[in-house]
Amino acid sequence: MDFTDVSLTALRVFRAVVEQGTFTAAAAALGYTQSAVSRQIASIERTAGAELLERRRDGVRLTAAGRVVMRRATVVLDEIDATARELSGLPEPGGTVRLGWVPSAGTTVVPYALAALRHSDPNVHVISREGGTPALARALRAGSIDLALLSSAPPFRAPDGESPPLALETLTERALCLAVPAAHPLARGDFVDVADLRGQRWIAGSSSGADGLMGVWPGLDDRPEIVHTARDWLARLHLVAAGCGLTTVPSSLGPAAPPGVRILPVRGGPQEQRRLLLARLPRPPAEPVVRLAAALRAAALGTTPDPSPS
Incomplete structure (x- = not known):
């Protein structure tokens, strides 16, 4: 086999397919047609003399x-x-x-860490992007990001089933909370009983895929009425402030809530915890990665990172 004839474009397409998880998503990300993506992958597989991607129903x-x-x-x-x-x-x-990060980390941990890093290590240059946990795990595997902040819910499984497992570190574990309009009857107390969530109107985080009920309290025994969907956390909170419904939020988002919103714990039923994970490939990290990881840990704990190498 002779890889000298494989173009950089084909390699970028291959990495995009691995990162995005499907040919369709890679084509959309690159601005190509799906047939063009298929041709590039076919050319690499012909050169390699082997199948490089297992085509499955889920990607x-x-x-x-x-x-x-x-x-x-x-x-x-x-x-x-x-x-x-x-x-x-x-x-x-x-x-x-x-760096890749889930949306809930973008309101506190990421900006605080980057601000601290500019003072402690001004020569470390960070390029970051937002994404969902599955997409960011694929990006780590594809080598297009070095570190990722991922979210995890019970039963706290690994973010993917690939081998070797990603190196994971829990930065925070906090209770899931409820964002309620300040004028709503549920906002009168210091907590919300899970039984009172039946029949409420919800603002969800996504309208399709595995995240279809993000923003709805887990485990409700009735079919939730989803009246609005919004990917952005701040948009969801402003919809709550406008009295449009309820949504779930990590407790860390409390300081970002606009006026007219109460962030309350929920009692009754299983305790809903959410973890923020720091993830990377299982190999010794470069020094700039170590520096950023230290800043992210410190930001998650609300402290100032130690400027000495770890």
């Missing part, structure tokens, strides 16, 4: 050969990207860290 998964190609492709693409950064005058490649 694609790397084969053993695919993991080898993905590991090598990541090295090549990272070097090309680093060269482009150097030529454009950005910081040295060793000082760049790519």
Whole structure:
């Protein structure tokens, strides 16, 4: 097999498919047609002489050969990207860290950590992006991000079933809470009883896929009435402030709630905890990654990171 004929475009398409999880999603992310993506993947598989992606009903998964190609492709693409950064005058490649984060981390942990890092380690350059936990886990596997802040709910399973397992660290574990309009009858007390959630109107976080009921209290024994959907946390909270319904929020979002919203605990039924996880591939991290990880831990704890190397 001769990989000298494989183009950088084909390698980028391959990484995008692995990261996005489907040919369709990769095509949308890259601005290509699905047939163009399929052709690029077919060309790499012909060169490799092996199937690199297992096509499944729920998306694609790397084969053993695919993991080898993905590991090598990541090295090549990272070097090309680093060269482009150097030529454009950005910081040295060793000082760049790519971070992914779930939306709930974007209101507190991420901005606080980046602000602290600018003072403690101004030469560490962070490029970040928001995403869902499954997409960010795929991005770690694909090598397009170095660190990720992921969310986890009971029974707290690993974010993916790939091998080797991701290196995971729990930064916070806090109770799920309820955002209630200040004028709502449920806002009169210091907590909400789970039995009083039957028949309420809900503002959900997504209208499709596995996150279809995000924003609705888990385990309700009636069919929830979802009146609004909004991906953005702040948009959901402003809809609550306008009296449009209830939504669930991590307790850490309390300080971000606008006027007219009460953040209350829920009593009765199973305790609903949510974890914020720091995730990376299971290999020794580069020093800039270590620095950012320290800043994220400190921000999650509400402290100032130790400037000394760990």
